[in-house]
Amino acid sequence: MKLKQYSCLFIVLLIIAMSACKKDLGNYNYNEINKLETIAELPGEVVATYGKAVSVKPLIKFSLDPSFDESKYTYEWSYIGPNGLGGTKLFILDQNRNLEQIMRVVAGSYQAYYAVTDKASGVKYKVPFTLKVVNEINEGWMLMCDVNNQARVDMLSLNTAGGFDVINDLLASTGSELKLSGKPVMIYNYNTGLLIGPDKISFGIYLGTDQFTTKVEPNTFKWTPTMNLTYEMFGSTPAGFYADVIQQRGSSTAYMIGKEGAYYYERVQNIYFSSPISYIASEQKEFKVAPFIGGDKNTSANAHAIFYDKTNRRFVKHTGSNSTCTTLPDPDQAQRKFSFSTGMDLLYMAWVPYNGGEVFSVLKDPNSSKRYLARFNSASLVQSYYDEITATDFANAEFYAVSPALGYIIYSIGGKVYEYDMSLKTTKQVVDLGSKKISFIQFYDFKNTAKYKDSNNLMVAFYDSALPEGTNGSINTYVVPPVMGDLVLAKSFSGFGKVKSITYRER
Template identity: 35%
Template sequence: MNKRILTVFSLLWILAMTSCYKDKGNYDYINVNKVNISGIDTTYNIVLGVPFRISPTVTGTMPGMDDTSKYSYEWFFAPNIGDAIATGTRYDISKEHDLTQLPGMKVGDYVGHFRATDKATGISSYKAFKLRIVTGVYEGWLLLNDINGKARLDMLSKVDTGWRFMPDVLASVSSHLLLDGKPISVDLITLKSTTIYITTDKGSNKIDPENFDWNETMTLASDMGNKLPSPGFYAARFYRVPSGSMMVGVDSNAYYYYSTNFLNYTSRINFVRTEGKYFAVGGVGYGTSFLAPNVIYDNTNRRFLLQAPGGSACQVMADPGARNFHYQDPTKRLVHIESNSYEGGDIFALLREDKTNINCIAVLNTSGTTTSVSVKLQLYDTITGAPDLNKATAFAVSPIFGSLLYAVDGKVYSYDLYQKAANLVLDLPGKIISSMRIDATSGANFNRRLAVGYCNPDGSNGVFSVYDIPTQNAPLTLYQSWSGFGKIVKATYRFR
C-alpha cells in the first residue's frame, strides 16, 4: 500500500517539476534577404560585332539590399535544344553585373542564364532567357552592283529595328574575297547546306554563308574537281532545281549537281543520247516537285527537251498535239524562260518569231512519280496588245495572277495572258530598270512581291524597291525602298 502511495506521489512531483521548467529556446524569427531579378527580356537577338548591353535590375527584400555590390553575378549559356534548360556545351561567359560580350560563342540559338547571389547569405535567384547570335550578314538582300564596270556586292541586312544598309559588304566584314571584273550574278543555292556564289566575268567564287569570308578553295573550280572546262570559265547562271542544282556556264553548257548520282557539276547534261550530240543551252525551267523533270531549251536546234531528275542527258519530247504548238520550232527563238509557283508550279516561256518579231507565250507544267515523268502544255498563244515588248530588258511572272511583267526603260507593264492586254503598272521617269525579279525562295515577306533595281541612265544613284502586286493589272504599290546603290545587276534574298 505504501509503495503505491509513494509511486503516485513521485509521478505527481515529476509532472509538477516539468510544468515549472522554463523553455530557454530562441523563437525570435529573423527575416532573410530574398533576391529579385527584373529587366531581362525573354528573347534577345545579338549581332556579332555590334555593341550590346543586357543590364538587369537586382533588388532585395531587406533594407539596403538594392546595392549591387552586395551580390555576385554569373552569366552562362548552353545550346538551345527546345527545352527550358538546355543541355550540351556550357559557356561560362561573365561574372559582371552587365553582359556586354560573348567570347567564344558562335552563331546559333542558346538558352541563357543570369544568376545573382547574396554574398552574405549565399541565397540566389536566376532568370533564363533565349538568345540568338547572328552575324551582321545573317539574313537579307544581297545586291550585286555595276560600279563603273566593276563588281560590288552590297547588302540590306535584316535586323530587329528594320534594315541595315551595308555597302561593299565584303569589305565591311573583312572578307578575303576581292571581286574583280564585271558583275554577272549572285546566287544562293541550298543543297546539303547553303551556298552563296558571286560571279563576275573573271570567275565564280563561293563565300561562307555565315560570315562571308573566302579562301582559295572556295571556287567553282574546286566544285568541279579543279577541272574548269576552259580558262576564264564562269557560271553564267545557276538554277535551284528541286532535285539539286543546275549551272549553265559561259560556254552555254549545263552542269548538274545531284549528289545521289554523284553528279557534282562535272558532267555536261546538255546532251541527247539518242542523237549523240551536244547542244547550246538557252535556259532551264523546272517544276516544284522533287520528282518533276526539268525542261531545258536547246538553242542549237530551237526546241524544248526533258531532263529527268538525276538524269545525265536530255530526252526529245513528242509534240502535245494541241494549240498549234511544237516543242521544236526553228522559226522561233527563246527570249525568256521562268519557273514559279503559279497554280502549283508552271514554266513560262516567251518565244519570238524571227521574221515577224511576233511574240508567243507557252506555259508548261511538269510532274513526276517514282516511275514516270511528264510535261503538259497549259497554254500557248500569240501575244497582242503589249507595248514595246520587243524592247523589254527584264521579265518576271506574277505567282499570284500568272501575268507577264516586263520592263522597258523606266516602265513596267503587266500583260494578262487571258485577257490579252497589257497595262502600265509602274512608271519611273528618267530612270532605267536594271534588274527585276520575284524571288520565290525569299520567304513570306518577299516571295510574292516584285523586286526592282533602277538607276540613272549613266548607272548612278541606284535604288532598290520592292512592290506589292495588289490586283490583276493594277498599278504596283510600294512596299519598301532603299537608295545608295550603283547599277543593280541582280538581287537575291539570303533567307533563313
Template identity: 20%
Template sequence: MKRILYIYIALAAVFIQSCKKDLGNYDYMDTEVVRIDTGGIGATYRILRLSHLQIEPEIQIPEGQDLQYQWLLYGKQTTNNAVPPAKEVSNQLNLDYIISEPVGEYIAELIVTNNTNGLKSNVLFNVSVTANMEFGMMILYQTAQGGDVDFIRTPALSADIATTTQTKGLYSLTMGKYLAGQAKFIWSARQAYQITNWITVGSDNSLGRFLGSDFTLIRDQEELFRNRELEINPQAYVFTIGSQQVMINGDKLLVATTGFFESDIKFGSPADGDYELAPYLSPKVSSGLGAVGYDTKHSRFIRYFISTNTVGDFSAPVEGQAFDLRNIGKDMLYMTSGASNYTYAFFKDKTGDARWLYGLNFSATDNGALAIGAYNMTSLPEISSAKFYQVSGFGGYAYYATADKIYNYAYQSTNTASLAFQIPEGEEITCMKYYRPTPNSMVADKEERVLYVATWNGTNGKVYELAINETSGVVNQTPLNVFEVDGKVADMSARAKGFG
C-alpha cells in the same frame, strides 16, 4: 631591478631611432595604373555575323600618361590541345569591327599599354556570333574591284522582322576579296529537313557555295566540279523543285543531283548532245524531267536525261497544243516561273519585231501536253524596249521593264499593259525580281507582295522596295525603302528560312 630598467631604456632608444626620417638620397615614384571601367557595358555580346561589334569602354587615364590600345579577337578554346590564334582587329580605344568570323563563341580582349611606364591592363568580353540569313533579299552587284553581295531585311518580308537592315559586303568580308570576273547570278537553295541549305554565287569565271544560315564559305569552284579541267564559265543556276542543282556553263547543261552528303553534290561533265543554251533556267522542273533549257542553236526546248547525262527533244505534242516545244523558232529573251508552278518564257521573232509570252508545264511528266498557252505581246507599249521580266504566281499578270519604266501586263484577260512605275530621271533599271522565297514557310502572306527593282545612274546603284497588290499587280507609287548599293546590281534572289 636595474637590469630590467636598462633593457627598457635600450628598447626605447631603438624605437626612437626607427622613427627618424630617412635622409638618404633615394627616388620614389607612385605607380600609375590604367583602370578600365566596364560598368554598364555587359560581359557578353551577341552579334549577328557580318554585323558591327561595338564596345566603348571607359578608361581612367593617369595624368600625363601615353597610352596604346590593342583589341584582339580569338575563338574560345574547345579542347585541351587546340589554342585558337588571336587576331588583332583594332588599335583604337572604341572597338567598331565587322564580324566576318564563322558562327561560334569568341573572346574580345582589350589590352591597354601605358607607354610611359610599360605597365599593361586588360579586360575580356565574351562574344557570341550568330546567324543572320533568314528571310530577306540577296543583292549581287558589280564594283570596280569585282562582285559583292548585300543582304536586305525589312518588315515587309516577315512578321518576325521589326526593323529594316542592310548588311553590306557579305562576299568580300567572308572571302577577304571581291568576286572575280563579271557577276552573273545568286541563288538560295533550301530543302526542308535536308542538307541543302546554301547560297550559290557565280560570275563569268568563278563559282562559290556558301552556308545558307550565315554565308560562310562551304567550297569554291575548285571543289564544285568533278572535272577539274572544265573551263569555268557559269551563266545561270537554279535549284529545281525536283531537287536538282542545275547550271549552264559555257552554253552547256550541268546537273548535280542532290545526295546524302553535301560534299557529293558536285557538277560533272556537261550533258552530251548537239545544243547551245540560252543563259536562262526555270526552277519549276520535275525530277522526271531533270532539267530544262532552251537550245539557241536549234530554237527548241530540250530536256535532261539523268541516266545517260544527255539532252534531247521533248515528246511530240498532242493535238490542240499551243506550240511545239521541239520547234519554237524564236530567240529567247528570258525564262522564269509563275502561277500554277508553270514556267514562262519570253521570246522575240527571229525576223520582225514580234514579242511573245509562252506558258509551259515543266512540273509535269513529258506527255506531249506541256504547252499551256501563247500570248502575243507585239502591240504592248514599249515592248520592243523591254529588258526585264517577272510573272505573277497569283494572278494572270506579268511585269516587263524598259530602261526606266515598269509595265503591268494582263496576259490572261485583256492582253494589254499599263504603266505601273516610273524610275527617277537619270537612273536605269538593271534588275527586277519578286520576293519569292522557296520554300515560303512562315512567309506565305508576304511572298510576291514586294517587287525589288535595281537601278544604276552610272556611278551609284539603288534598290527600290515596292509594295504591290499580289492579285492585280498594282504598284504603290511610294517605295517602302530605297537602298544604296555600292555597285551595279546584276541579280537578286529571295532567301528563305525553311525547316530543319
C-alpha cells in the same frame, strides 16, 4: 660499455641540432606577394557584333601596385570554341591589356577568360566571363551590284526592329579575303549539303562575275581559293568558266548553266558538276543551252527541269539524275498549240505556280520582230497557250517577269514597267520612274514560303545616274492586284549600287 657511449653521443648531437634550429627561427625575410585585388569594368557577359569593333577596358588593381604600371604585366583574352573536328580548343583573342578589335568570331555564346600575369612573380590570374557574339549580317537581301562596271556585293540586312540596314561592299565590311573582279553576273544561295574539298561548307552563297564564280563561308563571308566553283566540278573545266545561272531543284540538288552548257548536282548520290547534261543521247550531239531553267523547284516527285536548246531552237528536258537530256514529243494534233521544236529564239523562260504550275516562255521569230508566248506544264507537257504578244512596244522590252499568282507578263523599258494580260491582250503602264533607269525586275521565289510571304510582290531595281556611283541604286516592291489594278507600293530601299541580281538569305 660501447652501447652506452653511442647513446650519450646521440643525445648530445640531438641537443645541438635542436639548439641550432631554435637559433635559426626568425632569420628568414617573408615578402608580401603582389596580389590581384579587383578587375572592374569587365562584365560577366561581353556582347560583341560580328564584323564590328568591340572595346572592353578593364580597371585592374593589384595590392602592391596602387597606380598600376601596366608594363609589369602580360595579358591574354581567350575563349573556348569548336576545333572543326567535333571537339573544342582554347583560342587566343588578344594579348593586350584592353580588348579592342573587329570581332571575327562566329556568332555564338562562348566561355571566355581574361588573364593577367605578374612578370615579377610569374603568378597568373584568370577571370572567367561569357563572350556572346551576335551577327547583324544574318538575314536579308544580298545584292550583286554594278559599280563603275565592276561587281560589288551590297546587302539589305534585316535588323532587330524588322527593318533593313544598307551595307555597302559586304565583303570589305566583313573583312573577307575575297576581292571581286569583272562585271556582275549573278548571286544565289541554297542548302548544298556538305561539299567536297577542304572548306567543309554545307550552305552555298555563290557570287559570280564574268571572270569567275565562287562561294563564301555563309556566316563569316571568309574565303579561300578552294571555294572557287571549279573545285566543285569534276573533269576538265572550260577556260574562263563562270556560272550564268545556279538554281536549286530540290534538297541538296541543283542545276547550273555556264559557257552555254548545263550541269547537274546532287549531294545525296555524290553527283557533282562534271560533264554537261546538255547532250541528246539519241542523237549523240551536244547543244548550246539558253541561260534559263524551267521546272517546279518544290517537288521531288518526277523531279525535272526544262532547258532551251539554242543550237536547234527547241525545248528539252532533264529528268531525275540522268546524265543527258531528252527532246520533247509534240502532243497529238488535237491538243497541240505549238511545236516544242519552235524554230525560234528564246528571250525569257521561267516556271511559275500559275494555273497549277507552268513554264512561261517568250520566243522571238528570228525572221521578224514578232514575239510569242508559249505556256506548258513541265511535268505532263500539256500545252495551255500559244499566241503572239501584242503588248505595247514589247519589241523593245529589256527585262521580263511573270506574276506567279495572276500570270501577267511584266516587262520594262527604260524607267517604265508594263503589265500585259494575255487573255484580253491589253497592256497597262504600271510604273513610271521618269529619268531613272531600271536594271532588274523579278518576282522573288522564296524557299520557305510559309515564313516569307512576298513571293507575289514585284521587285523593281533601278538607279539614278545623277546620284553618286555606288549609292545611286534603289529597289521598290509592289503588290500586284487582280484585274489589272494599279500596283501598290509596298517597300522602298536605296543607297546601294545598280542591282543586277538578288538573293535572300533566309534563316
